Amino acid sequence: MDNQDSISFLENIFLEEASNEAIIWNDQTYTYRWLYDRVHFFKDLLVEKNITKSAVVVLKGDFTPESIALMLALISHRCIIVPLTKYVKNEEKLLAIASVEHVFTIDENDSFDFKTIGSFEKNDLYKEIEARNHPGLVLFSSGTSGEPKCAVHDFSKLLTKFHEKRKALRTLNFLMFDHWGGLNTMFHILSNGGVVISTHVRTPENICWLIEKNRIQLLPASPTFLNLLLLSEVYTKFDLRSLTMISYGTEPMLPSTLQKLKSIFPDVRLLQTYGLIELGVLKSKSKSDDSLWVKLGGDGYELRVVDGLLEIKAESAMLGYLNATSPFTEDGWFKTGDSVLVEGEYFKILGRKSELINVGGEKVYPTEIENVINEMDNVAEVMVYGERNPIIGKMIVAKVRLSEEEDKKAFIARLKDHCKARLESFKVPVKVLLDNEVQYGDRLKKTRI
Numbered sequence: 001m002d003n004q005d006s007i008s009f010l011e012n013i014f015l016e017e018a019s020n021e022a023i024i025w026n027d028q029t030y031t032y033r034w035l036y037d038r039v040h041f042f043k044d045l046l047v048e049k050n051i052t053k054s055a056v057v058v059l060k061g062d063f064t065p066e067s068i069a070l071m072l073a074l075i076s077h078r079c080i081i082v083p084l085t086k087y088v089k090n091e092e093k094l095l096a097i098a099s100v101e102h103v104f105t106i107d108e109n110d111s112f113d114f115k116t117i118g119s120f121e122k123n124d125l126y127k128e129i130e131a132r133n134h135p136g137l138v139l140f141s142s143g144t145s146g147e148p149k150c151a152v153h154d155f156s157k158l159l160t161k162f163h164e165k166r167k168a169l170r171t172l173n174f175l176m177f178d179h180w181g182g183l184n185t186m187f188h189i190l191s192n193g194g195v196v197i198s199t200h201v202r203t204p205e206n207i208c209w210l211i212e213k214n215r216i217q218l219l220p221a222s223p224t225f226l227n228l229l230l231l232s233e234v235y236t237k238f239d240l241r242s243l244t245m246i247s248y249g250t251e252p253m254l255p256s257t258l259q260k261l262k263s264i265f266p267d268v269r270l271l272q273t274y275g276l277i278e279l280g281v282l283k284s285k286s287k288s289d290d291s292l293w294v295k296l297g298g299d300g301y302e303l304r305v306v307d308g309l310l311e312i313k314a315e316s317a318m319l320g321y322l323n324a325t326s327p328f329t330e331d332g333w334f335k336t337g338d339s340v341l342v343e344g345e346y347f348k349i350l351g352r353k354s355e356l357i358n359v360g361g362e363k364v365y366p367t368e369i370e371n372v373i374n375e376m377d378n379v380a381e382v383m384v385y386g387e388r389n390p391i392i393g394k395m396i397v398a399k400v401r402l403s404e405e406e407d408k409k410a411f412i413a414r415l416k417d418h419c420k421a422r423l424e425s426f427k428v429p430v431k432v433l434l435d436n437e438v439q440y441g442d443r444l445k446k447t448r449i
Contacts, residue, residue, distance in 0.1 A: 006135055006156045007076050009163055010190060011036060017193040023065050024197045024214055025110070030065045032193070035072075038065070042073030049102070049114060053078040054130040056099055056120070056138070060084040061106035063173040063186060063198035070104060070112070075155055080126055080136035083178040087442035088140075097150050097323050098138050099123065108200050125152040125319045132156075138322075139180060139277040142443065150322040151277045157316045158280055161300065162187045168194030169217040169244070172210060174202065174225070176443055181250055181273070184281045185220050202444060204229040208238040215242040220273070223253040225444040230260050231380055231403060240265075249273035249281075251445050252351055254371040255292060262290045274349070278327065278334055280316040293346040309353060310336045339365070355448065357386035358393050359426045366448075369396065369429065372422045373415060378403050381439045385449045387431065398429035399449075401436060408434055 005011075014022070018033040051057065057079045061067035074081045082098045084091065095103075099120040106112045122130065129136040135155040140148040158180070171189050173196050175182035189196045197214045199206060202225070210216060221229075226248060229235060246261070246268055253272065262270060270289040274296055275281030283298025297303055300315035311333040320326055327335050339350040350365050357364040366384035373382045381401040386394035402411070412432045419428040441447045 005076050006078075006159055007039075007072050010072065011039070013191060013193055014039075020193065021195045022190065023063075023068060024195060025064050025199075035065070035069055035190075038069035039072045039076070042070045043076055046073060046077045046079075049116075051077065051079065051102055053133075054080060054122070054126065054136070056080045056082065056101045056126065058082045058084055058095065058098075058100050058103040059106070060086070060088075060103065062086075062108070062177050062200050063182065063196060064106055064108075064110045066110045066112055067106045067177065068186065068190075068196070070106070075135045075159075078133060078135045080129060080138060080152075081155070082138040083183070085176055085178045087176075088178065094140055094148065094150075099126070123322065125322065128319060129154055140178070141277055142179075142445070147323070149277075149324045151318040152320060152322060153316075153318045159187065160316070161280075161298075162191035166192050168192035170195045170197065170215055170242075171218040172207065172216050172220070173198040174207070174219065174221050175250065179250075180277055180280055181220070181275055184275065204232040205234045205237075208234050208240060211240050211243060212238040217242055217244045218247065219243060219245070220247045220249075222250045222444045223248050223257060224251065224440045224446050226261055227254075227257050227381070228440075228444075230257065230264065235264065243268050245269045245271060247271040247273050249275060250443075252349065252367045253292060254367060254374050256371050256374045258290055258292065276312075276334075276336060278318045279312055279314040282312075287346055293343060293348050295345050296347055303347075304333065305340055305342055308339050310338045310340045310347065310349070312336060357384075357396065359386070359396065360392040362424075362426050364396065364427055369398065369419070369423065369427055372419055373398060373400065373429075375422075376415065376418055378406055378411070381446075383439050383446065383448065384429065389430075395430040396427065397431045397433065399433045399435055399439070401439060402434060 014032040014036040020032055021029050022032040022035045023030040057074055059071055059081055082100055100117055101119055102116050104112055104114050137153040137155040139151045171194055173185050175185060186196060197210060197216055199210060272286045272294045273284050282296045282301050285295040287293040302313040304311050313333045317334060337353050339353050341348040351367050355366055369384045370382045373379060379400060380403045383399045385397055387397045389395040415432055416428060439446055
């Protein structure tokens with residue numbers, strides 16, 4: 001039994017940094033002393049509300065000061081925490097899957113509401129966390145490729161890596177509150193005495209305004225958002241010279257987008273990140289700013305490639321899914337489903353095996369074709385997918401959103417000529433659809449068909 005408080009190391013940092021900025025939200029600044037005191041306020045509130053250790057508690061919010069403080073108090077109280085956002089779909093279904101007992105909701109004004117749903121018999125994964133006397137974390141996959149999977153973690157294991165001090169930067173907490181990428185950013189900032197700058201308005205214009213106003217140094221974002229930023233050209237209206245790094249992950253980055261990003265921000269370091277809700281975020285190092293080859297791993301992670309697919313063994317791996325079969329091999333390796341190439345110490349992630357299109361026996365990765373089409377003028381977004389064909393199995397379909405109106409026949413002819421010059425014949429789209437609908441969801445990630 002481990003009786004060590006999982007956030008005691010953070011509270012020590014909060015006291016050391018007491019007078020310094022910790023969080024900037026809605027144009028207001030909150031110090032580390034405020035955060036320390038507010039965590040203790042919520043610790044007392046949890047006792048007052050009769051919330052027991054190992055209780056399953058939803059925390060629905062964003063990276064607001066109250067959400068952050070309450071998250072830390074729940075960890076200290078050794079609850080099993082289910083973070084959600086306002087963008088979640090089928091919330092009642094998710095609450096049932098996770099056997100949630102209590103719900104805290106924190107709105108955009110940073111006011112909180114509390115309700116108790118009831119009590120449930122603990123499943124085996126929750127019982128294991130309770131037996132360890134540790135906090136737990138429950139994360140749902142985005143569900144873009146089917147039913148959302150519910151991953152259960154021992155929160156203490158995820159927090160271990162933040163004990164090592166690293167460089168602190170003024171960072172925009174851009175990624176979402178209910179996925180480990182966003183939480184990983186938050187814990188990294190706070191454990192190093194940095195500044196969490198957060199917002200619920202994730203538009204290119206507002207993000208650029210925040211960077212200028214708050215002298216933000218690090219922008220972690222999705223490739224979809226970065227593409228929107230480039231298309232909007234709002235970066236020309238703001239002073240973004242404080243930026244020293246842009247990190248990107250959560251979905252594949254198109255090489256053409258990365259090249260454009262590098263040309264516009266030549267002095268900014270571009271870093272590819274890689275993480276999974278089942279394992280956490282791995283340490284990464286891009287081969288160069290304009291390269292998609294990346295070195296992955298770090299303490300607590302081992303990597304191997306089996307039949308072209310990446311497998312990872314991690315000390316911070318989840319205990320298991322609540323609603324799906326185990327994705328681990330018998331010897332404890334997690335099967336990521338990501339197809340990769342290997343060159344020495346570096347990996348290049350080609351895409352999910354599940355997204356492969358079989359064209360007459362030839363394997364086609366959608367991102368390869370999307371990248372070629374994305375090089376063309378007047379392309380805002382492109383999504384490539386397979387459609388059943390009685391002769392070749394599947395044919396390539398490209399769904400394109402244009403930046404500006406253009407003659408349909410002329411554009412399709414231009415697209416096919418461009419693809420024929422750059423791709424093998426079986427990779428050239430057979431069908432091209434022009435659609436004005438955006439191809440991303442609330443999470444600013446591509447919504448694949």
